Amino acid sequence: MKLIESHRKEIPKSSWVWNIQSKELSLGLTFLKLFGEDGDLVPENFKGEVLKAFFSAEVSEGIPFYRKTHHVINGSEYFVEWVGEAIERNGEGGISKMAGYAELASSPDDFTLSLNEEALFFTRLMDNIRESVYFKDLESRFIKINKACAEKFGLDDPSDIIGKTDFDFFEDEHARPAFNDEQEIIKTEKPIFNKIEKEVYADDSSQVTWASTSKMPLYDGNGVLIGTYGITRDITEEQIAKKKLKESDEMFQRLSEHVPGFFYQYKFNKDGTSCFPFASKGIKDIYELEPADVKNNVDGIRSRIHPEDRERFKNSLKKAVESKSEWNCDYRVQLPQKGTRWLRGNATLEVEKDNSILGYGYIKDITKEKEAEEELKDRNELFTKLSEQAPGFLYLHRVDAKEKVSFPFVSEGIREVLELEPEDLRSSIKPLLRLVHKEDIARVMKSITWSVKTQQEWSCEYRIILPRKGLRWVRGRANPELQADGSVLSSGFLSDITREKSISELNDRLRKQFESVLDNVPNLIFVKDLDGKYLMANKATREFFGLSEEEIIGKKDIDLGVPEQLAKGYHAADVKVVKTGETLFIPEIKSMDSSGNEVYHQTIKVPFQQEGSDDPAVLAVVTDISQRKQKEMQLNETLDIVGEQNKRLLNFAHIVSHNLRNHAGNISMLLSLFDVEESEEEKEELLGYLKTASERLNVSIEDLNEIIDQQYKTEKDLKELKPAEMIKKVKEILISDILSYNIQFEENIDDELTIEYNPAYLESITLNLISNAIKYRDPDKKAKVSIDLYEKNGHPFLEVSDNGLGIDLDKHGDKLFGMYKTFHGNENSKGIGLFITKNQIESLGGSIDVESTPGKGTTFKIRLT
Amino acid sequence: MSKTKSVCIIDDDKVYTFGVKKIIKSHLPENDVTTFENGKKALDGIQEMMESGAGLPDLILLDIDMPEMNGWDFLKEFDVIRSKAEKEVEIFVISSRVDTNTEDLYKIEWDEKVSDFIKKPVQVAALKKILS
Numbered sequence: 001m002k003l004i005e006s007h008r009k010e011i012p013k014s015s016w017v018w019n020i021q022s023k024e025l026s027l028g029l030t031f032l033k034l035f036g037e038d039g040d041l042v043p044e045n046f047k048g049e050v051l052k053a054f055f056s057a058e059v060s061e062g063i064p065f066y067r068k069t070h071h072v073i074n075g076s077e078y079f080v081e082w083v084g085e086a087i088e089r090n091g092e093g094g095i096s097k098m099a100g101y102a103e104l105a106s107s108p109d110d111f112t113l114s115l116n117e118e119a120l121f122f123t124r125l126m127d128n129i130r131e132s133v134y135f136k137d138l139e140s141r142f143i144k145i146n147k148a149c150a151e152k153f154g155l156d157d158p159s160d161i162i163g164k165t166d167f168d169f170f171e172d173e174h175a176r177p178a179f180n181d182e183q184e185i186i187k188t189e190k191p192i193f194n195k196i197e198k199e200v201y202a203d204d205s206s207q208v209t210w211a212s213t214s215k216m217p218l219y220d221g222n223g224v225l226i227g228t229y230g231i232t233r234d235i236t237e238e239q240i241a242k243k244k245l246k247e248s249d250e251m252f253q254r255l256s257e258h259v260p261g262f263f264y265q266y267k268f269n270k271d272g273t274s275c276f277p278f279a280s281k282g283i284k285d286i287y288e289l290e291p292a293d294v295k296n297n298v299d300g301i302r303s304r305i306h307p308e309d310r311e312r313f314k315n316s317l318k319k320a321v322e323s324k325s326e327w328n329c330d331y332r333v334q335l336p337q338k339g340t341r342w343l344r345g346n347a348t349l350e351v352e353k354d355n356s357i358l359g360y361g362y363i364k365d366i367t368k369e370k371e372a373e374e375e376l377k378d379r380n381e382l383f384t385k386l387s388e389q390a391p392g393f394l395y396l397h398r399v400d401a402k403e404k405v406s407f408p409f410v411s412e413g414i415r416e417v418l419e420l421e422p423e424d425l426r427s428s429i430k431p432l433l434r435l436v437h438k439e440d441i442a443r444v445m446k447s448i449t450w451s452v453k454t455q456q457e458w459s460c461e462y463r464i465i466l467p468r469k470g471l472r473w474v475r476g477r478a479n480p481e482l483q484a485d486g487s488v489l490s491s492g493f494l495s496d497i498t499r500e501k502s503i504s505e506l507n508d509r510l511r512k513q514f515e516s517v518l519d520n521v522p523n524l525i526f527v528k529d530l531d532g533k534y535l536m537a538n539k540a541t542r543e544f545f546g547l548s549e550e551e552i553i554g555k556k557d558i559d560l561g562v563p564e565q566l567a568k569g570y571h572a573a574d575v576k577v578v579k580t581g582e583t584l585f586i587p588e589i590k591s592m593d594s595s596g597n598e599v600y601h602q603t604i605k606v607p608f609q610q611e612g613s614d615d616p617a618v619l620a621v622v623t624d625i626s627q628r629k630q631k632e633m634q635l636n637e638t639l640d641i642v643g644e645q646n647k648r649l650l651n652f653a654h655i656v657s658h659n660l661r662n663h664a665g666n667i668s669m670l671l672s673l674f675d676v677e678e679s680e681e682e683k684e685e686l687l688g689y690l691k692t693a694s695e696r697l698n699v700s701i702e703d704l705n706e707i708i709d710q711q712y713k714t715e716k717d718l719k720e721l722k723p724a725e726m727i728k729k730v731k732e733i734l735i736s737d738i739l740s741y742n743i744q745f746e747e748n749i750d751d752e753l754t755i756e757y758n759p760a761y762l763e764s765i766t767l768n769l770i771s772n773a774i775k776y777r778d779p780d781k782k783a784k785v786s787i788d789l790y791e792k793n794g795h796p797f798l799e800v801s802d803n804g805l806g807i808d809l810d811k812h813g814d815k816l817f818g819m820y821k822t823f824h825g826n827e828n829s830k831g832i833g834l835f836i837t838k839n840q841i842e843s844l845g846g847s848i849d850v851e852s853t854p855g856k857g858t859t860f861k862i863r864l865t
Numbered sequence: 866m867s868k869t870k871s872v873c874i875i876d877d878d879k880v881y882t883f884g885v886k887k888i889i890k891s892h893l894p895e896n897d898v899t900t901f902e903n904g905k906k907a908l909d910g911i912q913e914m915m916e917s918g919a920g921l922p923d924l925i926l927l928d929i930d931m932p933e934m935n936g937w938d939f940l941k942e943f944d945v946i947r948s949k950a951e952k953e954v955e956i957f958v959i960s961s962r963v964d965t966n967t968e969d970l971y972k973i974e975w976d977e978k979v980s981d982f983i984k985k986p987v988q989v990a991a992l993k994k995i996l997s
Contacts, residue, residue: 662878663962665986669884670991676891686887756978 013101016082018054021096025051034104035078046071050082059095061086064121080104112556130233134161135218138183138228141165149232171200181215182228189225191216196235210239261364262286266347268321268357274298286343286363288335294674306332306340321357324349330366342370368484392495393417397478399452401486405429408489415498418475419466432785437463438472447614453487455480459614461497473501507550519637524601524622527608529615532556532571541622546594565593574618577605589627600629659705663697717758722765723798723864724751726759730766737774746786753789753863755796761840762864768833769860773802776858801859805851816850869997871919874900875907875939876928876959881985885926888901888989893996903931904939911946921952927979928961929960936960940978957995 015028025047053069065084070077070725084100126284132149136142137622142161153169166175174197181192193214201207215230261283270273275298279291293300303364305313309331320327327347330610334340342732347361393413397405410422424431436444440462451458458478465471476490514778518525519539537552545552545560557567566589579586582848586603593599601622677683727749731738738745770785777783781803788799807816817838841848845865852858873887878880882900889896899914899922901907907925915921925943929936936958947954956979963971963984972980983991 011881297876662881662985666884667987668879668889669989670880671888673884689883691881696880861869 005410013103015101016084016099017087018084018098019096020059020098020405021090023051025053025054027102031102033522034080034102035073043073050080050678054082059086061095063096064101064124064776068119068802070306078104095590109482125597132234133229134184135163135227135229136231138186138225139165140179140228142220143227167202169202171205174199178213185215185217185228186225188219194780196239196393197232208236209234210236219408251733252362258283261565263362264347264360264362264767266359268359269325270354270356282363286365287333288337303711304333304335307333308332312801317800320347320349320359327361336860341365342367360409369571373482392493394493396490397490399488401621414494417494418464419468435464435466439463451490455482458490459494461501461614470496472496473498487640507520520820522624524624525620526622527551527610527617527619529610529617530574532558532567532574535610535617544593559593562591572601573605576608577618578616581607585672588629597626599624599626601625659700660697663693666693667697680722717760719759720754721757721762722751722754723757724749724753725761726762726766727770727787727789730763733767734771734774737771741774741777741783743777744782744784745775746784749789750789750791752795753791756846757864763835765862767841768837769798772833773800773858777802777804778857779856796864798864801857803857806856806858807850808854809850809852846854870895871897871899871930872908872922872924872926872996873911873922873952874898874926875902875904875931875936876926877902881927885992886966889996892989892993896996902939902977904942905932907939908934908942908946911943915931915946915950920959921950923952923955923967925954925956926961926995927956927958929958929962938976940975944978947959948960955995957981957983958986959983 001319009561014031016032017026018024027047031442049071052069055390057067059065065082065086067082069080071080072078073617080102081104082100082102084098086095086097087550088095088097088101121150126146127148129146130148132152133140133146134149134643135144142164145153145158145161147158148160153161156160159258166178169175170178178197178739179196184190185192186546191214195213195215197211199209199211199783201209211232212235213230213232215228217225218227218229253787262279263280264283265278266274266277267277275296276291276294279294283289283291283294287301287304287434287463288298289304292697305544313329313331316329317327327345327349330344330348332340334741342364342365343363345361347359349357349359352356358627393416394409394411395407395414396409398408400406406427407425410425414422414425418432418435420431420435426666426717433445444460444462447458447460450456458476458480461473461475463471464474473496474494475497476492476494478490480488480490483489505699515538517756521538522540523538524541524544525536525538526534526541528534533554534552537549542549542552547560557570558564562570569589573584573586583604584603586605589601589603591599591601603623604621608617610617656759667690670693674683674686674690678685727747731745737743770787773785774783784803785800786801788801789796790797809816817834838848841862841864846863848863851863852859874882874885876885879902882902886898886900889898899910901910911921927936927939932980940956943956956969958975958979958981960982961984962970963982967986971979981995983995
């Protein structure tokens with residue numbers, strides 16, 4: 001705004017007085033002069049037009065009166081400006097009379113106030129606005145400020161501001177950029193509009209206000225730049241409100257991310273379409289969609305809804321929209337990942353100004369609840385059907401998370417069995433417990449609690465006393481299941497077994513007779529429970545321990561002097577019997593009798609059902625086999641060598657067959673990899689491994705064949721043989737190796753030596769020794785093999801020496817004859833040949849020794865018989 | 866899908882280790898596999914891994930019958946390393962020695978140290994289950 005001196009101040013003015021109450025307007029005598037020579041022509045309705053303008057003006061004490069009217073007189077347009085102020089008040093303090101002057105303005109655009117008027121008007125205006133207005137000189141010192149600004153700075157008199165700067169009122173944080181802005185305006189003469197500023201006050205830095213500021217260059221009457229002026233609006237509240245809105249938005253976003261389920265805002269447009277302006281991330285879980293998928297339309301969700309529920313879903317929505325109230329619906333969806341799920345949706349609807357409807361709602365997955373509900377329904381149906389035929393009664397027993405007990409279902413049979421009505425047990429177990437025999441109540445309650453707690457099957461037989469029928473035996477069985485809501489639901493069956501029980505009493509008598517039989521057998525017969533306590537022990541058992549019945553019953557093995565190790569073993573066997581429910585046969589246990597003699601027992605253990613108790617127990621029948629064992633041991637000593645050999649062979653066969661399985665497994669693994677492999681290079685590599693694996697398989701099969709052969713060859717097939725001839729024969733077999741490796745033989749052979757021997761064994765032994773000597777030759781030396789055959793001390797000896805690689809016997813001696821536990825079918829194994837050789841020699845009563853030095857050679861010395 | 870695991874195969878059967886490594890690479894490529902041909906080499910290798918800061922493997926597939934140091938001896942030695950480290954290491958014994966007769970025996974002795982005993986030849990499905 002530029003204060004420009006009016007060029008029209010010479011224009012004549014005329015005074016006017018407006019009586020507001022009587023609506024009378026008096027114009028001064030000079031008024032008509034405003035219209036020049038045509039003053040006479042001012043029409044009658046002129047006053048009416050002016051009054052109309054006056055009526056629409058706001059009349060108040062503080063604001064200078066200003067109005068501009070427009071008139072057409074004789075085809076010419078006139079603009080009249082009316083400026084004035086209140087001159088008279090009525091009794092209530094309202095304005096009753098205004099007065100001022102009027103003057104002619106040539107056009108609406110060209111109007112200016114006289115300098116005085118302008119200044120007055122401007123000052124009033126400035127002081128009456130809420131925004132701060134201020135003028136500053138070229139050094140950003142205040143020249144003038146309005147009232148609002150003075151209030152803001154805490155000044156009583158606005159003129160106190162003169163000479164001060166922003167730095168007197170604000171912290172640098174605000175004052176510095178404000179100063180810079182002003183200097184920039186002075187330099188460039190470019191205004192700044194609506195800049196948001198944070199104002200920090202110098203006297204109280206905790207006081208922060210937000211402001212929107214416009215600043216402009218200030219010119220004097222001659223158009224010379226003399227400073228800046230500006231207007232600042234406080235927007236602190238606006239800013240706080242905005243910030244809060246943003247925070248609450250974020251908070252909601254965060255909240256909705258952590259709450260399971262899906263929050264949304266749903267919009268039904270007037271054109272029948274709908275969309276989700278807001279969808280929380282939960283939509284991923286619920287619908288397996290992204291919020292963006294439903295931003296503009298709901299097709300994605302519509303296709304997810306289960307076909308059977310679509311109609312119902314649509315109707316529920318329609319109903320909610322029509323009544324403009326709440327929407328609630330349980331429905332199924334079919335999701336690509338999770339399949340069919342049950343959802344529960346609800347929303348509150350609001351009608352917007354444009355008649356569209358907004359819904360705010362939440363959808364959660366209730367599949368688990370639904371499943372439990374369905375299951376309960378199914379079970380109830382099944383129960384009702386079953387209970388019509390079953391003797392006894394069926395029931396559902398529920399213990400909720402707060403341990404409140406109820407029977408959601410009890411079949412009719414309860415009238416017969418317990419003489420109660422089904423409703424009696426609906427909400428309490430007490431009517432049933434009241435019937436239970438005093439001696440059984442603790443046991444019954446304990447077993448039920450245990451079953452509910454562990455969710456293990458409940459099974460219990462107990463006595464009840466009925467008002468009419470008196471003492472009865474009942475048997476209860478129930479299967480507890482933990483439900484999704486933390487409660488335990490047991491489906492059970494309770495039946496009257498009094499008749500069965502009376503039969504078992506008869507059995508009791510028979511049992512007594514049986515016990516007397518038990519006492520007359522030589523076997524140890526006893527029953528122990530799972531704690532290891534003796535429940536029954538026959539005479540033989542008592543004699544074995546040298547204790548009376550009282551000293552045994554209720555005690556454990558360890559109390560009876562059984563060594564801990566053995567007692568542990570016995571107990572483990574009992575546990576196994578109970579666990580498997582099968583008979584256990586223990587062929588042999590070594591222990592001590594009461595006099596400290598070593599005894600051997602054979603034991604049979606069977607699961608044992610105790611009378612009147614559901615706790616498992618084990619019956620053991622123990623036979624003393626010490627005498628048999630003694631004989632067996634004597635026999636074993638003679639069979640030891642043979643047995644040892646057999647064991648070794650068996651062990652070997654095991655290892656080879658394991659190897660077979662490994663190789664076959666490897667081949668199948670490689671083949672399956674080969675099938676899916678695409679790269680030629682990889683296939684090539686696989687083929688390489690496949691070849692290795694199949695070669696090893698071949699070796700293992702050959703080994704196995706050799707063992708099988710060995711088992712079928714009987715060592716008893718003895719003939720008169722000359723080993724010298726056999727040596728010759730073997731050298732012929734190996735002729736190609738001998739020639740190609742240029743083996744030199746040194747022989748010292750008794751040609752006439754005759755032995756009684758198995759020919760196949762002799763061939764195998766000789767062949768193995770000589771071929772080994774060739775196989776493990778030293779490639780850097782000329783290979784020499786010497787063979788000695790001689791008789792010494794009545795025994796035939798065969799010695800084969802070489803100058804080959806030799807073996808480090810300290811390291812590998814025990815492995816040399818294949819005595820190692822593992823057998824590796826790889827290149828460094830040379831076990832099988834020597835292993836069989838040793839077995840063959842020993843089976844015919846001979847022995848084999850080896851001497852070897854690495855790098856020098858090896859000598860095998862065999863005593864043939 | 867499980868996160869990256871470092872898997873260590875200790876077995877002297879090169880064809881087997883090659884195959885298993887390949888199965889792991891093709892089905893669960895994010896796993897990182899190291900192989901050792903016996904217990905001794907595995908111990909040295911694991912020591913080295915610890916010293917280099919790579920840490921213990923997550924999973925060990927261990928054979929029993931191996932030259933130099935067999936699986937049981939390895940387990941005994943490894944226990945010392947394991948008790949010092951805070952990391953949990955799952956060990957599966959995979960051997961042709963495992964069968965219905967021996968499994969119970971092994972379990973009695975080794976159950977605390979070994980997650981499971983698996984009979985060789987091992988099935989691809991069983992391997993995947995272990996790795997998941």
